[in-house]
Amino acid sequence: MxxxxxxxxxxxxxxxxxxxxxxxxxxxxxxxxxxxxxxxxxxxxxxxxxxxxxxxxxxxxxxxxxxxxxxxxxxxxxxxxxxxMMLNSSLWQHPDSLAKADLPIGYTLGIIWQENYIKNKRGRKFSNAQELFRAYNSGELSGFLSADITVKIQVENGEIIPRPIQKQTVISAxxxxxxxxxxxxxxxxxxxxxxxxxxxxxxxxx
Incomplete structure (x- = not known):
């Protein structure tokens, strides 16, 4: 104290x-x-x-x-x-990228770096990460934006299936x-x- x-x-x-x-x-x-x-x-x-x-x-x-x-x-x-801490965040892509290429990228509304990245791109907004991951698991997205540590935790917990591919680092801040x-x-x-x-x-x- x-x-x-x-x-x-x-x-x-x-x-x-x-x-x-x-x-x-x-x-x-x-x-x-x-x-x-x-x-x-x-x-x-x-x-x-x-x-x-x-x-x-x-x-x-x-x-x-x-x-x-x-x-x-x-x-x-x-x-x-x-x-x-440092926030390292990326665009994560569905492993079957050819089949999913015409689908939007998922992002979370109100996360500034995600909103900035998705401008002029085909995106689909979600109110929270759980909704986003459910849509990815259901095959509704070509990929999504997320902090790297969040993806790692969710994959290890079996909450993201199939395992996404880290396509591009978007921000490190x-x-x-x-x-x-x-x-x-x-x-x-x-x-x-x-x-x-x-x-x-x-x-x-x-």
């Missing part, structure tokens, strides 16, 4: 709904918050709903975002000085933790802890 009063603590954080990577990060982030003397509640939202909820002050921050999302924030914010600017003192403590200890490195080992 670092001795801060409850008023110093963010109470609610938006997280991407039904994302396997989000579930891993939330578990570790909750443990860190507890060590810093704070109890936090995670609010699952579709991608853009999390941004809107932060802008409307319905939540105190977002669990993790790439830096490009900052242009969508309409309130003052503070970013962790240390990234939680750091993921940061975001809070409203009023939580700057807490964010400094949070960042100091991450500078001392890499708490999220284990995720890359999955």
């Amino acid at each position: 670092f001795g801060q009063t409850p008023a110093d603590c963010p109470a609610t954080l938006a997280t991407i709904d039904k994302g396997s990577l989000s579930l891993l990060v939330v578990k570790t982030l909750g443990e860190i918050y507890q060590e810093l003397g704070c109890r936090v509640r995670f609010m699952p939202y579709p991608g853009r709903r999390g941004i809107a909820s932060f802008n409307n002050k319905q939540v105190n921050g977002e669990v993790m975002r790439i830096e490009k999302v900052e242009r969508a924030y309409k309130r003052d914010f503070v970013r962790s000085s240390v990234p939680l 750091p993921l940061y933790h975001y809070l409203g600017q009023e939580f700057t003192p807490f964010m400094k403590r949070f960042s100091d802890l991450l500078q001392r200890e890499d708490r999220f490195g284990y995720i890359s080992e999955f």
Whole structure:
């Protein structure tokens, strides 16, 4: 415990709904918050709903975002000085690419890098990754966009069939933790802890 009063603590954080990577990060982030003397509640939202909820002050921050999302924030914010991890994400292709070539690419609505990539391409949007993977499993997609670690976890769990082929790396960028600017003192403590200890490195080992 670092001795801060409850008023110093963010109470609610938006997280991407039904994302396997989000579930891993939330578990570790909750443990860190507890060590810093704070109890936090995670609010699952579709991608853009999390941004809107932060802008409307319905939540105190977002669990993790790439830096490009900052242009969508309409309130003052503070970013962790240390990234939680690197996000490596790709276009994943159905192994029978010739048979599936005329089908759309699946992407998750509200994930900024995916929305940027899919512009001027034939895409099909989904509200969350689980819906996207179900459509892929049903043979409705030529491929999909996803974080590499998410695909690895889902394949190992038997949730993505058949195993997709990594066709193209689309983005490699750091993921940061975001809070409203009023939580700057807490964010400094949070960042100091991450500078001392890499708490999220284990995720890359999955």
